[in-house]
Amino acid sequence: MEEKFKPTFYVTTPIYYVNDVPHIGHAYTTIIADALARYQRLSGKKVYFLTGTDEHGQKIEKAAAEKGLKPKELADRVVVRFKELWQKLNISYDYFIRTTEEFHERGVQKIFQQLLAKGDIYKGTYQGWYCVSEENFLPEDVPLEAEGYKICPDCGRKALLLEEESYFFRLSAYQQPLLDFYAAHPRFVRPQSRMNEVVSFVRQGLKDLSITRTSVRWGIPVPGDPKHTIYVWFDALHNYVTGAGYGWNQELFQTFWPADVHLIGKDILRFHAIFWPAFLMAAGLPLPETVFGHGWWLKDETKMSKSRGNVLDPYLILEKVGADALRYFLLREVPIGLDGSFSHEGFVQRVNSDLANDLGNLVQRTLTMAFNYFGGQVPRPGEETGSDRELARSFFETRDRVFSLYDDYALSRALEEIWVFLNVTNKYLADNEPWKLAKKPESRERLARIIYQALCAIRGSSYLLYPVMPETAEKIWTLLGESCQPGEVLKSSLDFYGLAPGARLHQPRALFPRIDLAEFIGEMEKPWARAETAPKTEEKMEYISYEEFKKMDLRVAKVLAAERVPGTSKLLKLQIDLGSEKRQIIAGVAETYSPEELVGKEFIVIANLQPAVIRGIESQGMLLAAEVEGKAIIPFFDRELPPGTKVK
Template identity: 45%
Template sequence: MAGSYYITTAISYPNGKPHIGHAYEAVAADVIARFQRQLGCKVRFQTGTDEHGLKMAQKARELETTPQALADEMSAYFIAMCDGLNVGYDKFLRTTEQAHHRASQALWQAMEANGDLYLDRYEGWYSVRDEAYYDESELIEGEGGEKLSPQGTPVEWTVEESWFFRLSAYQERLLALYRDHPEFIQPDSRRNEMVAFVSGGLRDLSISRTSFDWGVRVPGSDEHVMYVWVDALTNYLTGLGYPEQTEDFASFWPANLHLIGKDIVRFHTVYWPAFLMSAGLPLPKTVFGHGFLLNRGQKESKSLGNVTDPMELADRFGVDVLRYFLMREVAFGQDGSYSPEAIVLRSNSELANSFGNLAQRTLSMIFKNLGGEVPPPGDAPADIALLQDIRNAVAGEMRQQFENLSFSTGLDAWIKAVFACNAYVDEMAPWALRKTDPSRMAQVLGTLYRCIIDLAIGLIPVTPDAASRLLDAMGVAPGDRDYDWISRGSSGNPAQHRLEQPSPIFPRLELPEETV
């Protein structure tokens, strides 16, 4: 057993329905979780919704409803998105749960016991949209001369009594963390940004509000609610039963990976480790800030009218196709772009024409010419070489790249292995061997059969339904669908398995008329 692995997404702010960025992060986390299970890890995967804060209170007032009713309605859309995209979370955590209130208050009390909290008066700039405080030096000027946050969102001058966290006391400890554990912030570009930010000096952080009441109450100061980021970040502990010393907490904390968008790296790599240090808790091992997914090169916004419902894409092109595209098209950690045309092109060229056609041709020939009886792989030099090449590509290069979260590079190794199989088909021409050398035809088909199994196992994290259906049809037991089985070069093909009439796993797609 490879041990335990705890992965989390950022919890989504449900003041609107999910967009493609939410889907991108959820799918990526699910791919990682499934991949780690294939490595033999005991995996815990958590996602959820961040339901407190001024932004939610204002949105509810705008809609003439209550924050709780808004949170209930909107969180259901995020659960439906995860379920619809085959995102197999172990825990979907909502910050309105009473267990989360208890966990947040316990973390607060631990920081208070360490002498890191004090009551004072806050005067400064606050962005409701970002739920973030900004120093004057960080602000930018808008087109009309107004002050904006570094993200381009409106800020307002805020004055109120507040509890403060002694963030300034953690500057050197944070810099030492970044220096001694470079893997803590990934990719490197995000770490460099945070080193520069923290090196510039840290001010103590306002961590409570009195101007609204939609949040977790501060213990001993009921008129205060916690700053939403104290509450939100605690979710990673809540899901494991904190503050109780549960079996889950002992098994899975510290988290192996917090997967988040690049716009919230500061909260996760400056505030969060400082809070945990203060509370005497271990730090997560890695925080990875991925890039944005752009709609034809443009960031999505309601004002531009280009916000995409990810479930519409999934309904149009298929869940597995969308998942494959998201992991294949974009170098993980960088910004990337999508369009219906790009999804169709990628799916047809790689999934349908290359891998799908390889599987369909091979299985159909076995069904028609060998009565569905699966032959063992061949032992000719060309057969052995191909089998080894595919094993090296999937259990070697692809596995290594997935471990490094380089999904597009890993899938590049995978598709090159598919191309190698297709080149082998063209060279061996089993359709001609059927007449001239039937026994050799069977060896060629048996070799391809085993290669397709290895390729399908490698694809399980990305296209779980399609890959599993193919492996079911090929008689591969669920317990044999992991990297250990590939690496061992396990004994040929499933014995005593008779193929049924195969059906295409990745049919070709057509562009919807409105995009042609």
């Protein structure tokens, strides 16, 4: 890169909406951001990595009401789930912003007032299609039906054309300034194809943007006009400045703003590439360097969705293979601008061939030889030969290429280069056959050199891998007795010959056990997991007799205790009181109910259902629930009943 060295780096993920629990899409964006942050820290920069949650808006108000919660209470619960997942994935964020935090709300109000004063925000009338059932305006991009009205995409009902008072952002005034900015910064939006998309959209003309609602209560009030709340996008986008100190920590803000890169899914590109820079121009703030729109993960070439029952559960994969294998797979498989397809076969193949074989075996083999031949110390190397110099040269070239690929957000290509070098090292060992030299005392110096070279190659690779696979890098450092603070390893000083002869090594252990494909698929696609999410087919009614119905023993059960089944996102283990006895059941309701809220509740169970073993835990019965969009909704009673009461 030709630009001068910038000593800071600021990376963001979108703030995630709390009406959903974390899934693989959230994990993907956040892993990319983490790899970039770790790389920049490794290269000696001061890094600020911001992620968080978007907590306002009507959808959250409704989702909370359905669970009998306040919106903030719902948000508090979902935030815990995000933070748990980020911890499991080793996400090294510096700050987790929540849009309900006071400093954020004040910052948004301050900018709103400033723009109102200069005329970039004005009061007008919003006309839009309104769903009476949902009590909200439809998104602008819902198409008009042939009959001249719009249909609500959420409930399928006919919407009404309504007007309400609203504040508008004067987006139309920023059409030309935006086009000028894009022309001067052709790499503002990446990948390039998306930049072109944005430019042609803006060229078609921009309408002013309605940025407040009188019909939504759960939002930031407009200063001085509190019957209006600020619409979620104006609120949410400003997290990137408030989260970096705007309005409350001037030093932090001066240090890191403007952001180097906003990572986003391609679905929210327009908000980030058009609205956001226009808001910033209006507020007189510098614009971010890059908006990077990444692709989608498909499952076996189809879009993941709850109704298809093919949503990947990141917790299940993490439990089975650990964070680094998942991080590696997602970042290696496709360049971040393109769509990727996840298949269990592809995943297992990558773990076995790249991680268990190419990397794991190299480390295991080399360390084992260092123990067998040199007592677990870094050997004092004999003289260097041509093939040794060749290996070192190959490392330096790889290092420079990998760093410039990381600089360019080309994570997949960087990993490819590292793997080429690992295989160069594997070939170096195969060509030099140290195991044969070990049998000849006169070749001891040569043997020492070969093991030394291989250890250096492993050490060097570990630093290159660190941004994507921090846990693995740290394991390797432990094996090599390397004490590393990533920030201290300036990229210019990452040497090949960094190991001190005589230093103590540690006993190797397998970094990545091989995965058995059949077993893996079995665990990922448990029959009960499929049954829970399989699309319902409309079948012909099949009648059962009253005698058959009478065979079912339906009872009122009261929950005594509840806990999550570790490693699953859906399952709760419930201890229930059936009056005459206590039992344990496993229920797929964790996406709708927390363990705490079920304790003390009563519902209906089928008491004489044959017991089943689910995830190794016995389930003695089944509770009744409705399924709505993949989520279980339990029918509760309107009064308390004695546990064990018969239902018929």
